[in-house]
Amino acid sequence: MNELTTASPIMRNREECEQRWFYGGGQFTWLATAEETGGAFFLFEDIMEGGKVTPLHTHPADETMYVIEGEILVHMDGVEQRVAAGGIMFAPRGVPHAFTVVSESARLLDLHTPGTCQAFYLGASEVVTAEHPASGVVDFDKIAASAQANGGIEILGPPPFAPR
Template sequence: MSVENSVETKPLDLAPGEGRAIWHMGALMVFKATSADTGNQFWLAEQTSNLGYASPVHLHTREDELFYVLDGELSIEIDGVMHHPSTGGTVFAPRGLAHSYKVESETARWLVLGTPGGFDGWFFDTGKPAERLEVPAFNPAGFPDFGEVIASVEAYGGKVLGPPRGTGD
């Protein structure tokens, strides 16, 4: 029995290492499912970043995010409350709440799920195809203008509230 769906979606089956890989502001992101793959229901990316990598404090008005740590340790602040997931840990960041995250181990690898879909377009718009499946070398000249980042996030219903916090304190 099939359920009626207003958007036709197809099953998705990716092997380890497969997916749309991009380098995004110092991170490797491999999208295991995009909004286009799921009829805009969600997107799922595996992110790998090195010690100290951090997001600015921001919020989403259209989607919730879920973080599942595969390897390493993160600190994630949500609405003023600090969370410290390590391997196997899960943290949920509901839409509308300010949050940021920081890599606290030498490297960390985690899944990030956004639902409903749509925000993954921001990563594709502001990242570039990964040349290799590894975290890119740090290159401050390759980072976009912060004003441009703020404007591009707002186009996807997000809001940047400030620079990364010292979430490891």
């Protein structure tokens, strides 16, 4: 390993990764944490039900989402576009964006570079266990509280999408 980095080698299967229920809806599989990558990035898989929506927000990191399955409607800097399986969304740091799942479900690969947003997601989620399954009531107040306490996201307003 290069002496200039604090990153750790990572080799594991999906079932070895931490599973977390996000208070904004969805189940995360944490694939590579900021600690493991020396802060270079934070990578997770996100599985969501149809209708899941995010508030309009920004990040202090770039966010790249690759749609593995399903379809999302992305609102970025005032423009809306559908992104289906095989498509990508890139939100540069500081650019206002939001998304909603328009298919029955969606599965995304989400990459934050650098990994500065991880503390927000940690504070806005809980480990999936038998007592805490991978579902629950969406709680935007807990998301706002984590944003306030941990940074990593700035909530600008409610979801910008018209009711469907």
